[in-house]
Structure formats: C-alpha cells, structure tokens
Amino acid sequence: MSILSVQDIGIAFGGVRAVDNVSFSAETGQVFSIIGPNGAGKTTLFNLVSGVYQPKSGQVRLDGEAVTALEPNRLAERGLSRTFQNLQVFFRMTARENVMVGRHLKESRGLLAHLLALPSTLRQNRESAEIADTLLSRVGLADYADTLASSMPYGALKRLEIARALAAEPKVLLLDEPAAGCNPVETEEIEKLIRTIADDGVAVVLVEHDMKLVMRSSDRVLVLDQGRVLAEGKGAEIRSNPKVIEAYLGTHGTREANLALN
Amino acid sequence: MQALFSHRLAVPLVIAALVVALSFALPSSFYLRVAALVWISALAVIGLNLLMGYAGQVSLGHAGFFGLGAYAVAVLPAQFSLHPLLAALAGALVCGLIAFAVGRPILKLKGHYLAVATLGFGILIAMAISNESWLTGGPDGMPVSRMTLFGWRVRGAETWYWITGGLLVVGAWIAVNLVASPTGRALRALHDSEVAARVAGIDVARYKVRVFVISAVYASVAGSSLALVNGFVTPETANFLHSIELVTMVVVGGMGSILGSVAGAAILVVLPQLLTTFHEYEHMLLGLMMMVIMIVLRSGIVPSLAALFQRRRK
Ligand SMILES: Nc1ncnc2c1ncn2[C@@H]1O[C@H](COP(=O)(O)OP(=O)(O)O)[C@@H](O)[C@H]1O
Numbered sequence A: 001m002s003i004l005s006v007q008d009i010g011i012a013f014g015g016v017r018a019v020d021n022v023s024f025s026a027e028t029g030q031v032f033s034i035i036g037p038n039g040a041g042k043t044t045l046f047n048l049v050s051g052v053y054q055p056k057s058g059q060v061r062l063d064g065e066a067v068t069a070l071e072p073n074r075l076a077e078r079g080l081s082r083t084f085q086n087l088q089v090f091f092r093m094t095a096r097e098n099v100m101v102g103r104h105l106k107e108s109r110g111l112l113a114h115l116l117a118l119p120s121t122l123r124q125n126r127e128s129a130e131i132a133d134t135l136l137s138r139v140g141l142a143d144y145a146d147t148l149a150s151s152m153p154y155g156a157l158k159r160l161e162i163a164r165a166l167a168a169e170p171k172v173l174l175l176d177e178p179a180a181g182c183n184p185v186e187t188e189e190i191e192k193l194i195r196t197i198a199d200d201g202v203a204v205v206l207v208e209h210d211m212k213l214v215m216r217s218s219d220r221v222l223v224l225d226q227g228r229v230l231a232e233g234k235g236a237e238i239r240s241n242p243k244v245i246e247a248y249l250g251t252h253g254t255r256e257a258n259l260a261l262n
Numbered sequence B: 001m002q003a004l005f006s007h008r009l010a011v012p013l014v015i016a017a018l019v020v021a022l023s024f025a026l027p028s029s030f031y032l033r034v035a036a037l038v039w040i041s042a043l044a045v046i047g048l049n050l051l052m053g054y055a056g057q058v059s060l061g062h063a064g065f066f067g068l069g070a071y072a073v074a075v076l077p078a079q080f081s082l083h084p085l086l087a088a089l090a091g092a093l094v095c096g097l098i099a100f101a102v103g104r105p106i107l108k109l110k111g112h113y114l115a116v117a118t119l120g121f122g123i124l125i126a127m128a129i130s131n132e133s134w135l136t137g138g139p140d141g142m143p144v145s146r147m148t149l150f151g152w153r154v155r156g157a158e159t160w161y162w163i164t165g166g167l168l169v170v171g172a173w174i175a176v177n178l179v180a181s182p183t184g185r186a187l188r189a190l191h192d193s194e195v196a197a198r199v200a201g202i203d204v205a206r207y208k209v210r211v212f213v214i215s216a217v218y219a220s221v222a223g224s225s226l227a228l229v230n231g232f233v234t235p236e237t238a239n240f241l242h243s244i245e246l247v248t249m250v251v252v253g254g255m256g257s258i259l260g261s262v263a264g265a266a267i268l269v270v271l272p273q274l275l276t277t278f279h280e281y282e283h284m285l286l287g288l289m290m291m292v293i294m295i296v297l298r299s300g301i302v303p304s305l306a307a308l309f310q311r312r313r314k
C-alpha cells in the first residue's frame, strides 16, 4: 500500500476547476514528480493534499488512514511536511531558529516548564538547536545558522525550507519548485539532496520546472494540464508522449529531458 | 561580550541592575513613586509585547484586564475580606479564564478586525466596572485597603518601589524564558507565516489563545499592583485610553523587545511628569515627541538603538 494516495481530488475557484479529479500515489523511498505548465494546478494540488485548502471532492489517504481536509498541523502529526513555491520563511528568526520550529512536534510542549525555563526546557532547546545545525549542514547552510532569514539570499531560503521540513522527520515530503531561482550549482546540490532524502525512506513528491532535475531524480512523473492529469508514467515514457510534448515540454524541454536521461 | 549580551538572562539582569541602581540615584520618595509606576506599567507592557511584538496579535482592550486586576484587590477584600494577595491571585485567574473564553473566537480575526474586536471587549469591561456602582463605586472609584503581610502593614514609596521592581524582574525573567522556549518559537513563527507554522505542526489557534491568556495575566497583576500602591482605584484604569497608552508603550519601546517594554513604559510615564511645567502645551509636546521618536527610531527605541550600535561596531 502506498504511503500517500490521492483519489479523484478536486477544487474550483469561482467556477474554474483548478484541480479536477486528480489521482496519484507516492511510495516510500521514491521521488514522484508533478510537472505541467504554469497555472496547471500543481501548487493547488499541494495545498489540497497538505490541508491548506479544503477539497470539494475526493480523498487523501496517508499511511492507510483517511486524512481528507484535516488541518495542516494534524497532517504534520501524521508525517506530512512540505515547502512552498512562494517562500514561507520565518523572516524575523535566524536560520537555526527556523529549522528549530520544524522540530515543534518532537519537542516537549509543557507551558509551565517553558515559562520557568526548567532544566528539561533548556535541554530541549539545546537538542533542537543541535539537530537544526546538523540539518543546516546537510542542506549546505551551516554558515548561515545565526543569520536572520531576512538577510539570506533567495536560493538559500529555498534550502532553508527543506531543512525545516526535514526537521519534522516526515514520511511524506512535498517540495514545490525547490530549484526555482537557483543557479546550476545550487540546483545540482538540491538534486543530490532530494535523492538522499528519498533514500532515507521518505516519499518525496516534487513539483519542478527544471526538466533535467525531474528526469534524473524521479521514479515516476505525473503531468498536469489545466487541472487534469494528462499523463503518468516513468520519465522516459513521459518525455516521448506526444500529448505532453505539445502541452508542456515543447521541443526545448524534450531536448533537455533527453539529454538528462541519456 | 557578545555572548554575554545575547544570553537569555541578560535582559532580566539588566533590569534588576537598573532597579537597584535607581534606588540609590533617586533623590526623594516622589521619584521612587514615579519609578514604581514605571515598573508597574512595564510589567503590563511586557505581557502585551508577548502578544503584539512576538506573536503579532494586537489588543486594544488590554486595560480591561488591567482594570479587572485593579478592582479585584479593591472589591474582594472589601466584600469578602479576602487577603489582597489572594484577591490579586483571583483577579489573575479570572482574567486568564476570560482571556481563554473570548480568545478563541476573537483571535480567529486578523489585523484591523482583531483590533476592533479587542477594542469592543475592553469597552465592555470598562462599562461593566463603571455601571456596577454598588460593587465598584461607579465612576468615582473606590478605596483599596492597605495590605498587611505577616502583621506588617505594607506602605511607603520605598517599599512599593522594591516590591514592584521585584515583580518586574520576575515578569521579565518569565518572558525571556518563554521567548526562548519551543512555545516562544511557535509564537514568533505564526507571526511571520501562519501557514508555514501550521505545516510545521503548530496548532496556531491554541498558541494564540495561550499568549493572550499569558498577556492578560500580566495586565491583571500590574493592575492589582497599581491599586495597592495607590490605595485607590478608578474606572480609568480599565478604559480605552489606557489600552491605547499600553499599546503605545509597546510600539515606542520596541515590538518584540522586553527591554524596550521598560523603555516605552518609562518614556510614557516620566515624560508627562516632566512636561507638566509647560502647562497647556503638555499634551501637544508629548504628542510631538512621540511622533519624533517614531520617525527617528522607527522600530522603537531599543531595537533601533541596538541596530545602530551593531552597525557602529562593524
Ligand atoms: N486561492 C485561489 N483563489 C483563486 N484562484 C486560485 C487560487 N489558487 C490557485 N488559483 C488558480 O488555480 C489555477 C492553478 O494555479 P496553481 O496551482 O498555482 O498552478 P501551478 O502551481 O501549476 O502553476 C490558476 O488558474 C490559479 O489562478
């Protein structure tokens, strides 16, 4: 059974069906990519799966449980985490503190202990800070640990969101355009990172426009167009699918995809 | 040096040092009294700053909690001969419960809507205090009986200076503990991005209520202290203008700065005292100075000066 399975999910905004009867499932240890032109509904699909939007129809199952329309924090408790295409960073906090927030559910949350700074709380703070530092190193941001997020460059913030999401030790991780706005070196680092995350036993669902990255790292690819599933399959099947080439890849994208796989 | 300043306990220690140092510097009991009023306001402002500066939720009704705390130590000892300390405790408990009850529906609102809802809440409490004159003395206010501790009558400017100063240090200590804890990080996170906070597993609604309750208890304790120091309470402690004054202290001192809370309270308590020599221009000058402070130090006194100081050192 798949760790994440989405059945016939849909939502409409003012009559426009932004996501229309989409189904897919993601497997532990694999990278499942969702591609498609701008406005296809990829981010909206993530918002539906992560509980940010309430679906009009359809179901989401996480680890065998029905979790449709649960609050994002309830989904987080069940092992779902995500990053955002339009950055959602805690700008008034340092990089380390941003990642520490990702530890929230793993931290002891007794208010009285927090107010009195009991030894248990101080120990907790130290432990969360250590884990955050490890994760910052993992995404290549060790040097930024004490930097306010508001003074970090864009590409670094993308990776900061990944570190924060990893801090929750998710079973399913949704990444919304993690390489957007990143230079080729950063993109390559993100590609390696995504692979190691999946290898650690996380089901990664990736939305990305960089075809090289998608083709090289994905186990399966789903193509969305105008809210609907256009195709689903292995990367090689997708890049040679005439419908996909017409709707999204075009000749340029196909060449990139071919180069990546050859 | 840097590590020393950024240590969690640096701020409460600085405040404690200030309280001790001023006790030597202040020449008369009049000044000690003014300082005690600063410590009391600062306590309420620290609580409000946790709500506004850290969690990013405004309250224009906080004087309501302050007033309830003040009237608790006036009414409960008079009616039920409760000890003032127990009365203050009861006031804090009631404020916490009220904040818990109204917090959930009110804190769903954002920005201006939240401002108006809390404003309404504050006015409601102020009206209740004014109208129930059989209990509260109505618009004229009522006396507060002196507190006796172990047979010793607590009185005198110097005594209250130390009691309120001590309360302030404890309040600052609790606040810095909170800010540096998982709860504090959750509050600061939901301030910057509610959606990212929720995705990180934070129950945003619950944490907003938590900090609202905490800030209400701070206001209540401050209100009780003021009533005991003055020996008298009036409905003005609970009214809208006082709520605005508390918010102004938070903003002038610096949002999200505990030390700033003390600075903001000090400015708004001390300046009017200094400006009384200008008679009819007093309020104009006060308004003008507040405008100038905000234009020059736009993130509030303490954060702006700290930023300036850091840039200088680089
Ligand atoms: N909250 C919203 N309100 C109205 N329309 C929305 C909202 N969110 C997304 N949409 C619309 O849904 C469609 C899909 O958008 P989106 O999911 O962001 O596409 P993608 O991520 O694939 O580029 C677009 O037409 C967008 O305008």
Ligand SMILES: [Mg+2]
Pocket (backbone or CB within 6 Å): A042, A043, A044, A085
């Ligand atoms: Mg998108």
